[in-house]
Amino acid sequence: MLKYFSTVLIILINMFAAFAQEVVELKLPNSNKVVIKLMFMNGSICDPEGKEGLTYTTATLITEGGTGELSFADIQDKIYPMAASYSSHVDKEVSIFTFSVHIDWLDEFYPILKGLILNPSFNEADFQRVKSNQQNFVDQVIKASSDEEYSKMALEDLLFRGTPYQHMVEGRSSSVKSITLDDVKNHYKKFFTKNNLMIGIAGNYSDNFLNILLNDLNNLPGTNPEIPEMPEIKMPDGINVEIISKNDAFGSAIFTGFPIDITRAKDDFAALMVANSYLGEHRKSYGQLYQKIREQRSMNYGDYSYIEWYENGGGNMLPPPGVPRHSNYFALWIRPVQIAKQLRMQYEELKDVEIGHAHFALRMAIREVDKMVNVGLSREDFESTRDFLKSYIKLYISTPANQLGYLMDSRFYGRENFISEMDQLLSEITVDEVNNAVKKYLQVDNMYITIITDKSEAEPLAESIRSNKPSPMTYSNLVKENLPEDILKEDEEAANYKLNVKSVKIIDSEEMFK
Amino acid sequence: MKIFFRFLLIIFLVSQWVMQSSAGQEDENILPYKIHQKKLKNGLNVVTVPFDSPGLAAFYIVVRVGSRNEVEEGVTGFAHFFEHMMFRGTDKYSREEYNRVLKSIGAGANANTSMDRTVYHMTGNAEELEKMFDLESDRFKNLNYSEHDFKVEAGAVKGEYTKNYASPYQQLYEKLLNTAFEKHTYKHTTMGFFDDIVDMPNQFEYSQEFFNRYYRPEYSTIVVVGDVTPEKVNSLAEKYFGDWEKGSYKVDVPVEPEQTETKFAHLQNGNIPPYIGLYFKGPAFSDSEIDMPAIDVLNTILFSQNSDLYKKLVVEEQKARFLGGGAFDARDPHLISIQASLYSKDDMQYIKDEVMKAINNIKENGVDEKLLSETKSNLKYSFAMSIDNPSTIANTLCHYISLTGDPESVNKLFKLYDKVTVQDLKDVINKYYLPSRLTIATISPDAEGGVR
DSSP states (O other): OOOHHHHSOEEEEEEOTTOSSEEEEEEOTTOSEEEEEEEESOOGGGSOTTOTTHHHHHHHHHHHSOBSSOOHHHHHHHHTTTTOEEEEEEOSSOEEEEEEEEGGGHHHHHHHHHHHHHSBOOOHHHHHHHHHHHHHIIIIIHHHSOHHHHHHHHHHHHHTTTSTTSSOTTOOHHHHHTOOHHHHHHHHHHHSOGGGEEEEEEESOOHHHHHHHHHHHTTSOOOOOOOOOOOOOOOOSSEEEEEEEETTOOEEEEEEEEEESOOTTSTHHHHHHHHHHHHHOTTOSOSHHIIIIIITTOOSSOEEEESSOOTTTTTOSSOOSSOOOSOEEEEEEEEEEEOHHHHHHHOGGGTTOOSOSHHHHHHHHHHHHHHHHHHOOOHHHHHHHHHHHHHHGGGGGOSHHHHHHHHHHHHHTTOSOHHHHHHHHHHHOOHHHHHHHHHHHOOSSSEEEEEEEEHHHHHHHHHHHHHTOOOOOOOOHHHHTTOOHHHHHHHHHHHTOOOOEEEEEEEEGGGTTO | OOOOOHHHHHHHHSOHHHHHHHTTOTTSOSSOSOOEEEEOTTSOEEEEEEOSOTTEEEEEEEESOSGGGOOSTTOTTHHHHHHHHTTSOBSSSOHHHHHHHHHHHTOEEEEEEOSSOEEEEEEEEGGGHHHHHHHHHHHHHHBOOOHHHHHHHHHHHHHHHHHHHTSHHHHHHHHHHHHHOSSSGGGSOSSOOHHHHHHGGGOHHHHHHHHHHHSSGGGEEEEEEESOOHHHHHHHHHHHHTTOOOOOOOOOOOOOOOOOSOEEEEEEOSSSOOEEEEEEEOOOOOSSOSHHHHHHHHHHHHHSTTSHHHIIIIIISOOEEEEEEEEOOOSSOOEEEEEEEESOGGGHHHHHHHHHHHHHHHHHHOOOHHHHHHHHHHHHHHHHHHOOSHHHHHHHHHHHHHHHSOTTHHHHHHHHHHHOOHHHHHHHHHHHSOGGGEEEEEEESSSSOOOO
16 A cells, blocks of 8 residues: 555644634645645636626636736746746636745745735736637637537536536636626625635745735635525436537547536545446546447547546546535546548448447447446455555645645545545445445436537437437458457447437537537 | 647756755756666666655656657558557456556556657556566567457557547647658657558558567666665566567668748638747757757747747737747757747738747847846746656656656756857857748638748
8 A cells, every 4th residue: 555645744734713714734844845725615606697707707817917016927027037836727616726936936926926816906908818818718719629628518518507517617608708807806806705715835834934824815805705506406307418510520529427416525435436447447448438448449549437527637647636516427438439421431341331439339338337337346346446546546646736735625525635534435445335336326317418529420420319229330341350259249239228318409519608 | 649849848847956056056966866777788778766755656668769760651650559559468468467457556557659759657656666567577578469459459549539630739730740841750740640540450560560679678768766766676677677688670760851941831720719830940859969958948038928029919919819939859850839829810920020020139139147047047946846746757757868868868958058148049049040940830710821
């Protein structure tokens, strides 16, 4: 077992009586830097109706603008020799500001941190710059740069429809247009307050420095923010599919999901972690989904499953902190598979195929979930997966910033230290508890599915899914000639696996996120 | 697969130097940890860096083979494809058994390929180090996959291409390299040309040849960083890799002829903001010549968020959404890149003219010493703050090993940064930032880029 997480940290958890804020300390006397994280319990769910994206605009303008004394350009001049960095990140329920500076420069950098948070300049020119980029993101970038990320955002739009969780944190085309600088100023006063703030600090800092920080942050607005209640996310009736059709897509990018009533706060989470890791650990080849779809059939680049939000799955190998949520869903990520147009062009023997691999891949993936629910994990699979996780989760906190982030997220969920507590829970867990958790939380009859695909693929794919007709896998001759019998037999079963489809819609990409 | 832009690298490669300089010890190494090296008889270099990460070790193997080595017709993308094949098993550890043992170690493990190297890595429990050596040495010495597995794996590479191709920037990057280079293998991306990827299943025999050529000790370096000692690492290396047979293949990479005029690559796409990239042919990486360090310093001065150009184009005029610049680190001469994402396609020419004006201004007037000194400070402190875990350090060392074969290149490079003068900045502008070395890459809704 790894021991580093328990030996290098001196974790001090203080509730300072004089301050409303919770403080998470991580003293690292050998570190050459200080990392400060300010987590406001205020995310995109606090965006007013019609102004979706306002929290993101506000947080971004704080880090992309100036202070009462210094313009954005002045700040860039000052921090240039320090190479200090800072950024904001907004998720559904929290907005986090992260500052990193070398200890040589801490005292000189601190007034900038203080000015940005307590006295942001909020000037019109900076606002226009930030808003224009945000508008461009929701209008163009999200739809044109990664179909995988697009399909994930489309899934949240469908799964959380009608709730404050629905919209992207960046907002929608029409809502961003309506955001004004006055909206930002008001939102800052109402939601970035000392009453919904958690303060985290890691590295080589003095108690005196921390006291100054806490005293200063006590000057944040004293209003009590009204955080919306999260409505219960309803389980869909059957399988509901939205196919988003766009020009010149090269493949079909797929996300599926359904709500689950569990977060890191519950001890059951450890059991579900084991099941999820067995089924589809992120970017690992051990998962059943990866084995069946990529390793044995090479249909795409990878296939994974999730029991909570995973930030930027295309870029991160390990789950970053800073995105805690009360509302979770189970998800399958099927990376882009081939469309018929491409298969026809690539292989003479496939010149007559009518649909690509999306329907078959979906069936193969959902069938694996079904198997896990019905059969469960064997004792051997359970033990190897549990042992893997006990070691692997410690890699989540191999940098000071991530250690601090995970500790702060722990507090969000009412835990002291999620990683060490999961380690303990994993040590005690049994195979029966895992399989019971699978039966309790997972199923295959009701879910949402979003697929980003090419215009030429959308209609035949929709018809195939809607009619539940067999979707045989189409291999090139080169691959097909030596496929083992067991693979072909499983293909046959998967191709005929019935999905409880209730609705299939095609949506033009132009209509998304309006 | 990762493509390394130098300007991105700077963000995480440039810092420990600072720690020493702020303590007044400028002659010391940028990396504050001793780099232990031992070369085995078969030519395999073994690098160990003890680092304070109790219980944790990063185990990396860098092979100096990448898309640069794809010299034959029809096999572009093969180094990357081969990286995939390395996970397809041996007689001792079948694919399934390899996965099972890897899972039991509980490590984060993966691989990636770029133009000059392929890196295989595991980060996890230091007590499992011997198991890591066992697993890796077995596949490096005894890889054995069936023709069927080979054909099947090609589909995953096509899947990776399909995923990447959704990005217009990736599409333009492919066009850019194909335009900027005539003969050198940097002409194609590490993914390779799509037609070659579709044809990969037919290249089984070539794949065996590829393994025999490059998966050899003289092409490889083991890097271990973390809670380890050089004695232990060296002894495990001897035990598991000591009998690895040396090869003899030497690749003959075509020399790129000198470019004589500005070239153009354009992607017609109205779905993302207009984009312009200015790509000048730069020098190869060197840890002894001043050119590349001077280019790094120059690009930091020109394109950082505090630069006059950034303030003008991004902050004040709001003509550019993004502005950045840097140079590719590569074994052979590659590209210096300047990139801007725009609000309006009508400003493309203006952006290009403003960038050239800023470059020419330094050529004529130089920069003041304070800015030069602050830039060096920026580079150093960025690096100092980035080196906070074993994986980052191992990855950094692998990067320099891929370029020169020597992990000490990182220390040598940072000593060169300190020596860069204003005259060096003028010299590299006169030498490299010339219209005859330029390729202009653009994205806009129009059929042509329209920038001259």
